[in-house]
Amino acid sequence: RALQDDLESLVDAPSSFSAKSGERGTIKPKANFDADQDAAALKKAIEGLGTNEKIVIEILTTRSSAQRQLICKAYEKATSRTLVKDLKGDTSGDFEELLVALITPPAEYDCHEVMRAMKGAGTKDKVLIEIFASRSNQQIKALSDVYFKETKKQLTAALESEVSGDYSKALLLLALGKRDESTTVDVNKAREDAKALYNAGEKKWGTDEAKFIEILCKKSIPHLRQTLIEYKNISGKTLQQSIEGEMSGDLENLLVAVVKCVKSVPGYFAELLHESMKGGGTDESTLNRIMVSRSEIDLLDIRAEFKKLYEHSLISLTQIFLNN
Numbered sequence: 452r453a454l455q456d457d458l459e460s461l462v463d464a465p466s467s468f469s470a471k472s473g474e475r476g477t478i479k480p481k482a483n484f485d486a487d488q489d490a491a492a493l494k495k496a497i498e499g500l501g502t503n504e505k506i507v508i509e510i511l512t513t514r515s516s517a518q519r520q521l522i523c524k525a526y527e528k529a530t531s532r533t534l535v536k537d538l539k540g541d542t543s544g545d546f547e548e549l550l551v552a553l554i555t556p557p558a559e560y561d562c563h564e565v566m567r568a569m570k571g572a573g574t575k576d577k578v579l580i581e582i583f584a585s586r587s588n589q590q591i592k593a594l595s596d597v598y599f600k601e602t603k604k605q606l607t608a609a610l611e612s613e614v615s616g617d618y619s620k621a622l623l624l625l626a627l628g629k630r631d632e633s634t635t636v637d638v639n640k641a642r643e644d645a646k647a648l649y650n651a652g653e654k655k656w657g658t659d660e661a662k663f664i665e666i667l668c669k670k671s672i673p674h675l676r677q678t679l680i681e682y683k684n685i686s687g688k689t690l691q692q693s694i695e696g697e698m699s700g701d702l703e704n705l706l707v708a709v710v711k712c713v714k715s716v717p718g719y720f721a722e723l724l725h726e727s728m729k730g731g732g733t734d735e736s737t738l739n740r741i742m743v744s745r746s747e748i749d750l751l752d753i754r755a756e757f758k759k760l761y762e763h764s765l766i767s768l769t770q771i772f773l774n775n
Contacts, residue, residue: 464676464715466672466673466716475748475749475750475751475752476745476746476747476748476749476750476751477746477750477751477754478512478513478514478515478516478746478747478750479515480514480515480517480518481513481514481515481518484514484518484521486518486521486522486524486525487525487529489510489514489522489525490522490525490526490528490529490530490534491529492506492510493506493507493510493522493526493534494526494529494530497537497538497541502541502542504542504546507538507550510522511550511553511554512553515747516553516556516557516747519553519554520554520556522534522554523535523554534554535551535554535555538550538551538554539551545735545736545739548735548736548739549739549743552739552740552743552744553743557590557593557744557747558590558593558594558596558597559597560743560744561582561586561590561593561594561597561744562594562595562597562598562601564578564582564740565578565579565582565594565598565606566598566601566602569609569610569613576614576618576701576704577704577737578740579610579614579622580622580701580704580705580708581708581723581737581740582594583622583625583626583705584625584705584708584709584711584712584719585708585712585716585719585720586628588628588629588630588632589628590628591625591626591627591628592628594606595607595626595628606626607623607626607627610622610623610626611623614701616702617660617661617664617702618700618701618702618705620661620664621664621667621668621702621705621706622705624664624665624668624669625668625705625709629669630668630669630670630671630672631669631670631671631674632671633671633673633674634671634673635673636673636674636676636677637674638677638681640674641674641675641677641678641680641681642678642681642685644666644670644674644678644681645678645679645681645682645684645685646681646685647662647666648662648663648666648678648682648690648693649682649685649686649693650662651663652693652694652697653686653688653693653696653697658697658698660698660702663694663698663706664706666678667706667709667710667713668709672713675713676713676714678690679710679713679714690710691707691710691711694706694707694710695707715756716749717749717752717753717755717756718756718760720741720745720749720753720756721753721756721757721759721760721761721765722760723737723741724737724738724741724753724757724765725757725760725761725768727741728768728769738769741753753765754766
């Protein structure tokens with residue numbers, strides 16, 4: 452785990468929270484793009500006997516999300532049907548899920564994943580944790596706007612009825628999308644926060660969860676990176692180790708995810724991808740969600756982190772798992 456303890460280099464490392472879309476993604480907009488041409492090719496691929504999956508994959512995975520939206524419009528104009536409906540009618544299972552994810556705008560896709568996680572008995576907290584710990588304020592606000600547009604309800608109100616306790620408090624703070632965005636770091640303030648966290652956890656009998664929640668869910672990413680360094684200096688442990696020792700259940704999982712994302716969002720996703728592929732079967736929906744939602748943000752960095760952590764390339768490992 453030496454990698455994770457290399458805290459000092461963190462402070463100046465780029466952060467996916469502030470990455471401009473497209474800089475570190477694997478998918479770039481296609482040059483000489485023609486939406487009508489793509490729509491016609493998709494129409495032909497779908498309408499023939501049995502879908503020509505190769506053409507569908509070729510088109511949808513080599514266009515940017517914004518270009519796919521233009522293809523959807525052109526397709527509807529040409530056929531009077533929506534592409535999403537036709538793909539759902541012609542494909543099934545994980546493949547269908549992946550194609551639908553690709554043609555859904557990012558904020559809408561995040562929103563639908565959150566809605567799916569809240570649907571039915573038992574909330575899929577893993578999905579809520581992954582999304583709310585890793586998204587920027589802008590992404591969370593965009594997701595909330597879609598939620599309101601589609602349900603006429605506030606997302607936070609819906610979440611409140613699904614989750615409870617300290618975990619609920621932390622999740623709702625993140626779901627407000629109001630994390631401090633200042634980029635300057637005051638080392639003394641970071642040291643104060645590190646001390647406050649140490650006093651709220653390691654140093655006392657019982658844990659003051661509220662303190663952890665307030666600092667980790669509200670303070671800026673650069674400030675928290677410095678706080679992680681100060682914390683290690685004060686307590687001799689990493690903050691993640693302390694949280695794992697002091698807390699349990701969903702609150703622990705959420706705060707650990709936040710700490711991992713503060714350090715490195717790509718590192719966090721590399722771990723989740725590895726988890727989704729190890730053991731008995733592949734967790735395709737996690738695999739789909741991460742690949743699609745990060746493809747234009749930081750998938751190049753996720754690939755690099757994956758290779759550093761697991762000594763395999765993400766591409767080779769994905770091929771092995773998906774062909775099994």
